[in-house]
Amino acid sequence: MKILVINCGSSSLKYQLINMDDKAVLSSGLVEKIGLSDPLLTHKKFDDKFIIDTDKQIDFGGKIQNHEDAVTIVIKVLLDKDLGVISSMKEIDAVGHRVVHGGEKYANSVIINDEVILELEKCSKLAPLHNPANLIGIYACQKIMPKTPMAAVFDTAFHQTMPEEAYIYSLPYEIYQNYGVRRYGFHGTSHQYVANVAAEFLDTDIKKLKIITCHLGNGASITAIKHGISIDTSMGFTPLAGLTMGTRCGDIDPSILAYLSHEMNLSIDELDNIMNKKSGVLGLSGISNDFRDVEDAANKGDKRAELALKVFTYHVKKYIGAYVAAMNGVDVIIFTAGLGENDKVTRANVINGLSYLGIAIDDNKNNVRGKLSVISTDESKVKAMLVPTNEELMIAQDTLILTSQ
Ligand code: ADP
Numbered sequence: 001m002k003i004l005v006i007n008c009g010s011s012s013l014k015y016q017l018i019n020m021d022d023k024a025v026l027s028s029g030l031v032e033k034i035g036l037s038d039p040l041l042t043h044k045k046f047d048d049k050f051i052i053d054t055d056k057q058i059d060f061g062g063k064i065q066n067h068e069d070a071v072t073i074v075i076k077v078l079l080d081k082d083l084g085v086i087s088s089m090k091e092i093d094a095v096g097h098r099v100v101h102g103g104e105k106y107a108n109s110v111i112i113n114d115e116v117i118l119e120l121e122k123c124s125k126l127a128p129l130h131n132p133a134n135l136i137g138i139y140a141c142q143k144i145m146p147k148t149p150m151a152a153v154f155d156t157a158f159h160q161t162m163p164e165e166a167y168i169y170s171l172p173y174e175i176y177q178n179y180g181v182r183r184y185g186f187h188g189t190s191h192q193y194v195a196n197v198a199a200e201f202l203d204t205d206i207k208k209l210k211i212i213t214c215h216l217g218n219g220a221s222i223t224a225i226k227h228g229i230s231i232d233t234s235m236g237f238t239p240l241a242g243l244t245m246g247t248r249c250g251d252i253d254p255s256i257l258a259y260l261s262h263e264m265n266l267s268i269d270e271l272d273n274i275m276n277k278k279s280g281v282l283g284l285s286g287i288s289n290d291f292r293d294v295e296d297a298a299n300k301g302d303k304r305a306e307l308a309l310k311v312f313t314y315h316v317k318k319y320i321g322a323y324v325a326a327m328n329g330v331d332v333i334i335f336t337a338g339l340g341e342n343d344k345v346t347r348a349n350v351i352n353g354l355s356y357l358g359i360a361i362d363d364n365k366n367n368v369r370g371k372l373s374v375i376s377t378d379e380s381k382v383k384a385m386l387v388p389t390n391e392e393l394m395i396a397q398d399t400l401i402l403t404s405q
Contacts, residue, residue, distance in 0.1 A: 001404075002026070002091055003396040004078075006071075007098040008137030010129070011035060013070045016392040017078060017085060017092070020400050023393060026085040027078060031070040039064035043077050045085055052077075067133075068140040075144060095141050095150040096399030098189075098391070099123075100130035102154030103180065107161070109153040109398040112138060116152060126180060127238070151399040158188030161229040166326070169237070183241075185233035187215045191223040192230075193394040194336045194387040199228075201372060202332070202383070210327040212320050215389065216346070217337035218246035218289060222316065224323035232326050234319050240276055243315040244308075246289035249279035250315060284308035291339050291346070313349045320354060330357065330382055336389040341370045347384070351375075357382045 007014040016028040029043040124131040167183040199206035206228040234242025282289040285308040297305035358381030376384035
């Protein structure tokens, strides 16, 4: 059974074709700059990497004007006799779509049908930067593969188990009832995936574990997973809340908006842009949203870069502390995503600041990148782990279960 996983952004489309018999990735890639004058396809077949200029090397029949063109090109490449990995479109048994927001309607993945599409269109209001792009990907695939079953897998679904006291904001209750303003949480597929992998690795029933998952990438969030279910998470109504991130500010006092709109004469949209795109580690350091650049600068003595990294580590520790309280304990703390999987310094700084939990980093074990492993000392009462995330596999697994029923 081969499943195509699609993750559509407003001008990009990521894909992965996975053979679910052995979970092998047959091909993966990214179409970028859709609709612009210089679109680009990066296609990977097993371990070989091809960067194909859209005009020269493959006849795509023109530019990549829209997502439908992008899906057409992806299928063409997958079928190509040199670059491809399948000989007929019929070999794609199902398509799994990443959808960012499923609102309160979806606590699980679903098979896409007309009714689901209508619901997703309603959810677009809640995630205007993401859901419309996800939907465009769905429409495009439906047009090109009308007979292929498709599933939607939501970033929010895993967090639908949060209790009321964790998801409600202390605004007039009618605002929640009438406008759906509440904490939804994101990165759900990643948090759920790494927690399951860790429980399996530790050979312990997840229903017996209290786990804190730290998804630390450009976007970053932390989740408290008690006995297998999400009970709280740092992102909120949107993915702007919680930790400081690459470019996002995370939690700030909401009154700052009113103050700045007067003082700087900025509109709400301009302030929203600052909070989403110009803040976080980029805004603090003035250097980059990439932690590698900021770490380089800090190592050379740049004070603002140092501050940005200190703020990030402090936020991660603070959320871990809060979630220890929320669960009345913790058994496993997991690091994942770009920074969590690759940056031993941040992992060590976070864990070594939590010695009150009876946890300590093992420097040898922590000297690792992207490998499933325990990184705390053998004596630690709480385990720290590195678990590489794999959102595509999780999407493919859910799609397989739903389409096999
Ligand atoms: P997203 O999917 O949110 O864009 P990723 O999970 O791919 O993010 O993480 C990307 C980030 O991970 C990069 O911006 C970079 O800051 C960080 N990162 C990747 N490798 C390293 C490394 N070796 N050291 C420190 N940070 C790293």
